[in-house]
Amino acid sequence: MSAASGSSGVGAEQREEEVPFRILPALSDRNRHFWQGGRDGELRFQKCNGCGYFLHPPSVICPKCWSKDIGIAAVSGRAEVLTFSVNVQNWMPGLEPPFVLAIVGLVEQDDLRLTTNIVNIDPYEVTIGMPVQVVFEPHPDDEVWIPLFEPITEG
């Protein structure tokens, strides 16, 4: 898996690079905010306008206050590795092991988490509890920006 580009929007130079293989999500009105936030360098989730609770995966109602007034909000992109695995198996062409899959928890809310990859680090250096930040892998032709995470370096 190649390292993701920075969190700034994708430019013409980056388009010329080879886009890494991904199985991409089917976009819908319910999920576009999540998969396209990276175009603006933002990790976005649904957020209840009634009580402020973040929802993920996206839904149509807040499970805390039952409000249907659901908005979209960017988070800091900072998270903690809750668990991970170094995938060694070569499942399919274009997906070169080893790579790290992980479940990360966003700092904004205890139960706001997602499955992702940890990049820009030796796979065998990843640890549970490691602080990470979002970095987007652009797939501009498909209008999808995949949110990956990399270690937060000091300073």
Place this chain on the structure above:
Amino acid sequence: MSEATDLIGERRAVISGVGQSDIGRRLFRDPLELTIDACLAAIEDAGLTTADIDGLSTYPGASGPLGFSGGGITDVHDALRLEVNWFTGGIEYPGQLGAVVNACFAVAAGLCKHVLVWRSVFEGSAQGKGGRAAVMPGAGSTTTSFKASGFMEWLLPFSVPSAATWIAMYAQRHFHEYGTTREQLGQIAVNARKNAALNPKAIYTDPMSLDDYLAARMISTPLCLYDCDVPCDGGTAFIVSRADTAADLRRPPIQVEALATALHGRPSWDQYHDLTSMPAQDAGKELWKRTDLKPTDVDVAEMYDGFSFITVAWLEGMGFCKKGEAGPFLEGGQRIALDGELPLNTNGGQLSGGRLHGFGFLHEACVQLWGEAGDRQVPNNPEVGVACAGGGPMAGTLLLTNSR
């Protein structure tokens, strides 16, 4: 027990017959033939005929990726020209044994007397020459226009195309929080191989030591090759009968003492709140509310091992050891051996016996309780057994007895 006995409907259900087709790594047979072989064997085992079958239940129905189902309701109904009063087949069940659970409640409710329940697979052949990749649908090609949706939307784009990788993350967290080791986890695979050697239908029977296990190639840390079950071809079937039909049966049936199907968290592979356990703990908790029996009463345990860590979740979830203590419980392997305090996966499980996808566990539990397990028979006439199936956000368990 907190439930009134008359609310424990499954007590009115028994398992009166079991059947299995040929089982092999890659049989290249018509999968419906395997299904029918298993069904007819179960009917005969119960001492019934097709004319007695008035209900049908299966998982996952006729749908799914190639190899995942060897025949749905309509296939079997028509092939055997049955006349049924009730039937259901589907996949949104509390684990594969959800099809058995449904059958128990259908007979308990008086809708039918003898339900034919089956699950058959031909994943071995499908992967061998059927064009199916070893991984999830859509994940087999770099040129596909396939887009991930449903629950896979949140997994596949991160290149996690197999449940091996999803389960590995649970195992990693368990190792981290509780100090569980590969040497401890490996006992599940080593024990399964030992038992498989005594099962004429098992796929992998060559001796395997803990050193062999530790030397195997990694799949997704901390899970290695031998932590993953083996795709195969084969069908398994049961007859679930109403308890008051016992006089019509060939031999005393297995009593369903209690069952449970709970899911007390988010129904998701990565959003379930407890990353060291699974809804196995929810099903386990509910099961023991429906019986006066205790985990210490169980003589034989058949618990899902699609990946070895799932068995850890069941061991703890069912209360055979405390949460976080499966590692020490498994240490050395003596407790889970055929002559141990909790004989586990006595037919070799799915790790060495073959991935019959949940139904093999219930089959083996019944065979053991009938005392018909041959060389792998658990000693001292086991009277209480459990069968548990499902990993990730699916869990179903049945507690069985032969003592009534």
